[in-house]
Amino acid sequence: MFAVYAESFSTDDPLSGLVVGEQPDPAVPDGWTTVTVKATSLNHHDLWTLRGVGLGEDALPMILGCDAAGVDEDGNQVLIHAVINDPSWRGDETEDPRRSLLSERYQGTFAERVAVPRANLVPLPASLSFEEAACLPTAWLTAYRMLYVRGGLSPGQSVLVQGAGGGVSTALITLARSGGLQVFATSRNEAKRARAREIGAHEVFETGARLPERVDAVMETVGAATWNHSLRSLRPGGTLVISGATSGPNPDSTELNRIFFLQLRVIGSTMGTSRELARLVSFLDATGTKPLIDRILPMTEAREGLAAMNDGDVFGKIVFTRR
Ligand SMILES: NC(=O)c1ccc[n+]([C@@H]2O[C@H](COP(=O)([O-])OP(=O)(O)OC[C@H]3O[C@@H](n4cnc5c(N)ncnc54)[C@H](OP(=O)(O)O)[C@@H]3O)[C@@H](O)[C@H]2O)c1
Secondary structure (H helix, E strand, O other): OEEEEEOOOOOOOHHHHEEEEEOOOOOOOOOEEEEEEEEEEOOHHHHHHHHOOOOOHHHOOEEOOOOOEEEOOOOOEEEEOOEEOOOOOOOOHHHOOOOEEOOOOOOOOOEOEEEEEHHHEEEOOOOOOHHHHOOHHHHHHHHHHHHHHHOOOOOOOEEEEOOOOOHHHHHHHHHHHHOOOEEEEEEOOHHHHHHHHHOOOOEEEEOOOOOOOOEEEEEEOOOOOOHHHHHHOEEEEEEEEEOOOOOOOOOOOOOHHHHHHOOOEEEEOOOOOHHHHHHHHHHHHHHOOOOOEEEEEEHHHHHHHHHHHHOOOOOOEEEEEOO
């Protein structure tokens, strides 16, 4: 079948190991099913995979992609929850120590077909297109859990989103605004700051600029480049939720004194549960909120999308279609 996959890893030139070609159909273990992929979306995770982060050489060749919306074996329109659990796991899927994401241990979604556990299928409402739905399982679910589960935010509170342009960040801005929060955002790029305002940020700032007031919570995916600013932007007792470290995991200062003296809470967050994915779908259905799509490309043009993300030339989600 057609597939976009990693055949080797490179830290400095991640696209060098990318192949747009053919791979065998996926194996379908007991309790799993096959979904015909109609749309999928790109995540920074796919660049990490091409850099060899999160999987070893023995996993190659690995079909990329965590997200997909498509049609199941019974003809139902579905989206896929990307967290794959050990069959014996019960409870919050994100806390399973043996969990993986599609494209880490099991072949991913940048293909004609993908195999997933039946329990990972979520019905697709008529209000969302395949392209919109394909944005949800990783970036949008991560943003939902950061704000409303791990962050515990309520309408009327304030939040700072670091690095406005990314897939997770644009989801954070949109979901925060739809949920009644006061939204601040930063970006390195003036055009992206203007776009952030258009999609719901009340105020936008250059990366690292002082805010007019301290916020209840900061949503952090940038990592080392913004960590100090994030901690300095919190009110006493405020909460920093982190789900990624694109610019690196080791900030100049960890700000330990500030964390204890101001009684800040630093909370990790990863993906979300299938129940939260279903709630996110309901949230969008009820509010009419739509995922922000940067561009839609045929899956055969996956290299173009990955190059744009590698260059930071993205505002919202890059979607690949297979028709
Ligand atoms: N834990 C999880 O479950 C989970 C799930 C999804 C994503 N993630 C992680 O979250 C991160 C973002 O993912 P994504 O798919 O949204 O990636 P993306 O679309 O490539 O976005 C990257 C973001 O990082 C910002 N950025 C990058 N380098 C920066 C720097 N040096 N200084 C300031 N800002 C910088 C960009 O902001 P501007 O260009 O606007 O400045 C942009 O918002 C990745 O590290 C990813 O692995 C984790």
